[in-house]
Amino acid sequence: MIKKAKMSRPKYHMGQNTWFMVKIAWTSGEKKVIVLSLLSAVLSVALNLVNLYVAPSILSAVERHVPVGELMWTIGEFVLGLMFVSAASEYVNVNTLYGRISVRREIVARLNRKAATTSYPNLDNDQFRKLMAKSRECVKMNKSATEAVWTTLTTLSADLLGFLVYISLLTSVQPILVFIIILTAGSSYFIGNHVNGYEYRHREEEAEYERHMTYLSERARDLSAAKDIRIFGLRSWFSELYTKAMDAYTSFHRRAQGVYIWAKIADLVLTFLRNAVIYWYLVRMVIKDGLDVAEFLLFFTAASGFGEWVFGILREFHILYRQSLDISTVRECLEFDEPFTFEAGRTLRSERGRKYEIRLEHVSFRYPGADKNTLTDINLTLHPGERLAVVGLNGAGKTTLVYLICGLLDPTEGRVLLDGTDIRDFCRTDYYTMFSAVFQSFSLLAGTIAENVAQNDLEFDRKRVEECIEKAGLRAKVESLPDGYDTYLNREVYEGAILLSGGETQRLMLARALYKDAPFIVLDEPTAALDPIAESEIYQKYNELTRGKSSVYISHRLASTRFCDRIIMIDGAGISEEGTHDELMKLGGKYADFYEMQSKYYREGDADHGEEQQT
Structure with missing residues (x-):
């Protein structure tokens, strides 16, 4: 049974993690990710505003009985505006994708460097191993937090900009509407904010399940274990262990989803109350204040749109909060304390021929x-x-x-x-x-024989590699192979590799x-x-x-x-x-006793072997 550990609060908050991602993009040569994300947000709001005013403007022109030419010109302006803004938005969104992938790959590279260079005791540190396992889950796909966060930040920026534009429009009609929308949306946000931290607070439990499944999967695919699996009939045992680990993992996420559904229910109730009040007030304005059709359509659409901006902000904050938890995990892994001294230590260079003690x-x-x-x-x-x-x-x-x-x-x-x-x-x-x-x-390593000797696949002294292989007594074997020193090892990667x-x-x-x-x-x-x-x-x-x-x-x-x-x-x-x-x-003493014991064993083994040959 896996012990459920109570997790502390994340080390970094959303603002710090957002700044961390911005710095990664800036220092990794992907500044365009920041610029294009902001431009995408502006274009998104611009497209929304064009859609907001298109129907009221045309309807107003019809009500004023403008000439057909002027009406067609108005429609044409909006059509051209929609085409231009839509095309620009699509172009920006497509071109920002590659930069976002590059930023995630930079984080993957940093995690790999951390794993390859961290102080050796950290490799046996359970906390570090869990952080590394969880961090790799946070960078493995396009939808992982370290890449998807850019989509969230872009959408959130658009929502905030749209919020400011719409609030200036609605406060001119009735400020109380703004207050009601913000109040109901704020309540939904704080409920969801607490609930969405469930997985982070239980991340060690989740990481433990993932480690079990990963270990069993890797062992089942390990060629070195193939003989044991067959001889001892371990397949069913592996399957049973994996099923148990998967059941525990599924049960964990079922509990998590059970918690999340209550946040969704609360959100639906608050949304219903918000919409009921807004719609009642707008209908009242039509009946009592004689709001014309074009204005009614504009304010009706604006009120609904304002609600979408507010809930969009809160929704993206929810998403950003959860992504921030993953990014915080990655940062904690990258910044895990090193008990050894590396760059800050004294430089040491091996001197050829020098004797050391x-x-x-x-x-x-x-x-x-x-x-x-x-x-x-x-x-x-x-x-x-x-x-x-x-x-x-x-x-x-x-x-x-x-x-x-x-x-x-x-x-x-x-x-x-x-x-x-x-x-x-x-x-x-x-x-x-x-x-x-x-x-x-x-x-x-998955490489050639020469690369495994030199421990390098870029630059190495091939002549020296051949000399070392000859001294080691492996020259005849290597040169008998079709590809010689360029023969690949590790069949998990190369089909033609040798064992x-x-x-x-x-x-x-x-x-x-x-x-x-x-x-x-x-x-x-x-x-x-x-x-x-x-x-x-x-x-x-x-x-x-x-x-x-x-x-x-x-x-x-x-x-x-x-x-x-x-x-x-x-x-x-x-x-x-x-x-x-x-x-x-x-x-x-003991050394002599052990030596005699082993010598006797080998002598008896030789004698038994000889008797077998004679029978």
Whole structure:
């Protein structure tokens, strides 16, 4: 059961969000969106005024028995006016569309940059993830708030301008009419304004449902899960889970629509009262004051039109309010606090051939919401050119230690130093350039093999890419492919893409690490899916090709990291043992026990395999 969280009020109001959109349009080179929107509003009012006066003017001319030529000239003037204003309005509306799309695309680009560059802890922050999911819903279509808001602002501007024009006309007849219309419309507005905030106040609940459905849809389409879905018969289970999530999502919106319908009922009642009073007063003027036909038609149309302007204003304010809630969500996501320092930090540039040292001083780390530390009081130095192995049971904190070294996490206590400087003082993006890392989950982008090695699809050194692939032992495989280095990966995007084996993918990751040529190499169990021999070969390949660089290796197979200069064992949230492989074996502690256990398992496995072959 999803917990229903009570949401706070939006951080930004309608005026601030409107100004935000205006600034986006101005700074993104789409100033014409602002100008054309205002021009469209003026033309809309002009068209309305032409329609307002056309019938009364012609009727007045008929009543005065003007010559036929003058009557035809009057009709012709209005026809030409209608044609010109209508054509101009249509031209403006069509040409403003593309600029509005460009503004929305600029916001999409900013959200993508935020997602790609935000501090790593934000990716595990539930509030940020919900904001990002909801923000993407607010920018995905033409009718999304970040584009549709321009239509709302244009219509609202027209309504306000029309309101001012009509109010000057009606107050000359009877000011009380203006008061009645504004009173009833104002009541409708405040009722609707409160009701229309329902979805925003419950946006976390809605985002949770959307996340569930998105996750299940993506997993069902994930090629890597295809075998499991078939072997274990997970299709019906996926369908059942998705149905439950969809039912919960539908139930939420059913509740929301139930709330909205009461606002509609109140609006209908107030509209009826408003129209009854206006129509009664105009009929009374005809009977008592002898209003002529042309004036009656003008004031009758104006009174009805004034009501439309007022309700148009309130209706667009309702729409603008709801769109403002979405825009506020987008802004809160874009402006989400960054725990790391980026542009304001010290500049850091990797110097080729220079040896760097990383030191952890009394480092402790606890994940948000956890009741105890994952790591406690870690003191560790990664010396220049040293090969360090980190071993331990699952959940011991090995990956967390690597994340702290790489700057993906900041210590809860203590500090991480690069050549004596706290890494929190550096621009974190610059600090990341110091590392070539391959984690348990790595990314193969939808692109060519060469682009995946260079991590760039625009400008890269193709000769160097080929050299790195050759060093990684993947040249024969790549050159055997029809398109060679230009062969595409990721079948979800390219039909002709290939699938690399586990070992081939690891060699591609090695080529990528060689291409970056960073001072530090980090391997966080990327070979866990390979057999022990293949893993050992990959690790030895890394060792050969990255000789002289500082390296950190994590593996749950202890034999794979025997070549390292130093091995530390993480246990009980701290470093329990430290030394070379031979030193730790002589120590006879947990490392030696684990190593013997794994060695025995593999020996027994080989023996069993041999017996099978003999039978």
